[in-house]
Amino acid sequence: MLGLVEILVPIFVLGVLCAYASVQEWIVSIGPGNLCLIVVFLTILMVGQGVNESRKLFPFVRWSMYTEVYEKSPISNGKFQAVHSDGTTSWINPAASYVSLSRNNHERVLLIMNKISQQNLSRNVTRVFEEYMRALGNRYQSSVTNKDLVEVRAILEHIQIINGKRSIQHVVVKSLFMVAENHGPGNG
Amino acid sequence: MKKVESQLLHANAHPRTLILVVKFMFTMWFFRYLFDPITQLSELPIEYSSPVSFLGWLPLPIYIGLHSFSGLFLLKLVLLTSCISTWYSKYRRGSAFIACTSIALVNGVTRGFGHINHAEVAPLIVTGLLTLFLYRLSKYQVQFPSLQPCKTSSTALVLATLVFALTYSFVGTARIVHGGIGLLGGETITNSMIRMSHHDWLLEYNYSQWMVASPMMLLMLKLGTAVVTIFELAAPFCLVSDRFRQAWLMLMPAFHLGAILVFKIDFIENMLTMILFLNLTGWLSGQRLIDKARFGPIASDGALPSIG
Numbered sequence: 378m379l380g381l382v383e384i385l386v387p388i389f390v391l392g393v394l395c396a397y398a399s400v401q402e403w404i405v406s407i408g409p410g411n412l413c414l415i416v417v418f419l420t421i422l423m424v425g426q427g428v429n430e431s432r433k434l435f436p437f438v439r440w441s442m443y444t445e446v447y448e449k450s451p452i453s454n455g456k457f458q459a460v461h462s463d464g465t466t467s468w469i470n471p472a473a474s475y476v477s478l479s480r481n482n483h484e485r486v487l488l489i490m491n492k493i494s495q496q497n498l499s500r501n502v503t504r505v506f507e508e509y510m511r512a513l514g515n516r517y518q519s520s521v522t523n524k525d526l527v528e529v530r531a532i533l534e535h536i537q538i539i540n541g542k543r544s545i546q547h548v549v550v551k552s553l554f555m556v557a558e559n560h561g562p563g564n565g
Numbered sequence: 566m567k568k569v570e571s572q573l574l575h576a577n578a579h580p581r582t583l584i585l586v587v588k589f590m591f592t593m594w595f596f597r598y599l600f601d602p603i604t605q606l607s608e609l610p611i612e613y614s615s616p617v618s619f620l621g622w623l624p625l626p627i628y629i630g631l632h633s634f635s636g637l638f639l640l641k642l643v644l645l646t647s648c649i650s651t652w653y654s655k656y657r658r659g660s661a662f663i664a665c666t667s668i669a670l671v672n673g674v675t676r677g678f679g680h681i682n683h684a685e686v687a688p689l690i691v692t693g694l695l696t697l698f699l700y701r702l703s704k705y706q707v708q709f710p711s712l713q714p715c716k717t718s719s720t721a722l723v724l725a726t727l728v729f730a731l732t733y734s735f736v737g738t739a740r741i742v743h744g745g746i747g748l749l750g751g752e753t754i755t756n757s758m759i760r761m762s763h764h765d766w767l768l769e770y771n772y773s774q775w776m777v778a779s780p781m782m783l784l785m786l787k788l789g790t791a792v793v794t795i796f797e798l799a800a801p802f803c804l805v806s807d808r809f810r811q812a813w814l815m816l817m818p819a820f821h822l823g824a825i826l827v828f829k830i831d832f833i834e835n836m837l838t839m840i841l842f843l844n845l846t847g848w849l850s851g852q853r854l855i856d857k858a859r860f861g862p863i864a865s866d867g868a869l870p871s872i873g
Contacts, residue, residue, distance in 0.1 A: 379742050386738040387731060390801050397805050399573045403723070411720040418694065418724060419731070426735050431681040435618040435673065436689050438681055440735035443757055443790075444743040452760040472765045477603045480831070481679035483764040488680075501612075508610040516608065536759055543759075543774055 384427050391419070451535035451546070455486035457510070459517055460528035469529065474516045490533050494550045503551075506531075510553045518555070529553045574804045575722035575846060580702060580710035582846045583718040586725075587661060587699065588652055590692050593837050594668050595648035597685075603641055603671060606678060607634040614677035620670070632674065640674075643667050654708040661696040668692065687732040688834040691725045691841070698724075712850060723804065726841040730800035733817075737797030754787050761828040772827060786827070793820045803842050810842055 394400055404412060425437030457469040471486065472479035489506050492498040498506075514529040531551035537544045575582070611632055620628065630636045644667035650660035672689060676682070698721030699707055706715070744753070755777065762773035776782045796816055803810040818839065824830045 383735070383739055383742050386742070386798070387734045387801075390734055390798070394801055394805060397573070399576065400805065403573050403576045403719070407716045407720050411716060414697075415720065415724050415727075418728060422690075422728060422731060422735075432615065432676075433618055433621075435676065435681060436669065436686050436693075438683065438686055439739075440683065440732050441739035441743070442683065442736050443753070444739045452756050452763075454760060454763045456765065470765045470769070472767050475605055475609070475678075476767065477601055477606055477675050478679050479767050480684050481676060481682040484680040484682075485678075505610055505612040509613050512608045512610070516605070534763065536763060538755070538759065538777055543777070 380427055384423055451537040453487060453491070454534040454536070455483065455490040456532045456534050457513055458530040458532055459514065459526050460530065462525040462527050465524070469513055469517045471513055474513055490531055490550050493531070494533055494548065506551070507553050510551065511555065514553065514555045526555050529555060573723065574844065575719055575726060577714040578719040578722045578846045579712050579714050580706045580718045581712055581849055583695065583698065583721050584707070584710040585845060585849065586722065586840065587695050589840055590688065590695060591648040591651040591661065591664055593834060594664065594692070595645055597834060598641060598644055598671065603674070604634050604637045606674065607632060607637055609678060617673040617676045620673040620677060640667055640670055644671060657707050658699045661699055665693050665696045684832055685834050687729050688838040691729050691838055694725045694728060695721055722841065726804060727801060729838060729841055730803055733797040733800035737794045740794050741798065754790055755783055758786065758827055761830065764829065766829045776827065814839060814842055
């Protein structure tokens with residue numbers, strides 16, 4: 378029902394637009410061929426909005442952002458941590474490692490990490506995610522030459538706001554050991 | 566009270582306006598992808614990619630080849646070259662088609678490795694629309710665009726602007742229909758801001774702590790969301806109301822900049838595509854962008870003089 382209302386409101390807006398004399402004059406002037414194209418395009422757009430199969434209908438996706446009431450706490454994020462041979466750790470920024478994915482990788486990573494933590498992920502998909510972590514680790518290692526990377530950790534970051542103060546908890550959901558390569562002189 | 570006649574934006578568009586917008590859009594895409602290292606994606610396991618719409622129709626060897634280093638390198642090279650070629654009138658139509666296809670492929674590849682986000686999508690649809698209408702113009706009109714109003718140019722620009730505006734309208738509608746008052750009354754906006762500000766992004770900053778610590782800033786965030794949602798829903802009226810369009814063009818870029826700072830979400834291509842909301846036809850024909858002479862001063866009873 379709400380999906381139908383979602384389509385009807387923009388159609389109503391279009392209807393109000395068509396009530397303007399200038400719009401009506403223009404519609405009459407452009408001819409049936411152009412009018413047909415307009416109707417077809419707008420229909421495709423409406424179908425994309427109503428059907429909610431954004432992956433299949435891309436680029437005619439469903440346009441909805443921040444529509445869900447999101448009261449739950451803590452808030453979670455997926456992060457990656459590098460563990461070096463000297464025991465130190467640092468955060469890996471996947472957005473900086475794979476710049477092309479900087480806008481749209483975090484949701485998928487969070488989804489996968491949540492499923493791993495709930496033990497709700499097939500072995501095959503887990504293996505693929507490990508390969509992703511390995512690629513991330515390799516890219517990280519290529520940018521950090523003074524330390525050897527021995528482990529990449531997938532971490533769920535839980536953020537809670539209590540009395541205006543932020544409390545963060547990290548939970549390791551997956552650990553991947555990398556093969557360390559020696560970078561020093563004289564090593565084969 | 567005298568009535569003010571509203572004129573439909575781009576109603577008198579001519580081929581030169583259409584070509585200007587086409588060149589602008591493809592220049593935008595050129596710079597968007599010039600430094601984008603998409604060939605790095607060849608390092609990722611192909612199984613990590615979930616095919617997106619048309620990419621799912623490709624035979625597997627071609628799909629794998631597309632995601633290889635040489636495949637992505639070639640794709641980027643074709644994209645950049647064809648975008649630049651749209652500046653040359655002789656090759657404009659073919660270049661636009663190739664560029665548009667390349668841009669769609671790149672967007673498909675990146676979304677295959679991630680989730681279906683909305684950045685770049687509206688500009689991509691607009692670019693596709695404009696490319697389609699280039700083929701409805703004659704070859705001569707594409708090569709030597711005139712300043713004579715024509716139905717095809719007008720339809721192209723009105724439809725592109727309407728489609729672009731409708732994407733905002735859909736967002737605003739969905740937010741009101743599904744979220745409603747609950748979105749603004751509770752902690753949704755705050756929690757969304759905290760979550761988004763903590764995710765990894767190109768630039769490492771985080772203003773959410775500062776925002777959360779200030780009740781005034783949180784209130785402004787919620788009120789701002791409400792105002793922006795209304796403007797999103799009403800976006801198509803930019804086509805018929807100069808004043809609303811002016812207000813929209815002041816608010817929405819500011820909103821997008823705020824979203825970059827607070828939510829780490831950038832819609833830079835959308836901000837640039839707002840060129841569609843400018844009266845380019847009037848500008849190209851020597852008129853001022855905002856024709857104050859047509860409206861004149863507002864009378865004390867609030868009535869506006871009719872257009873002479």
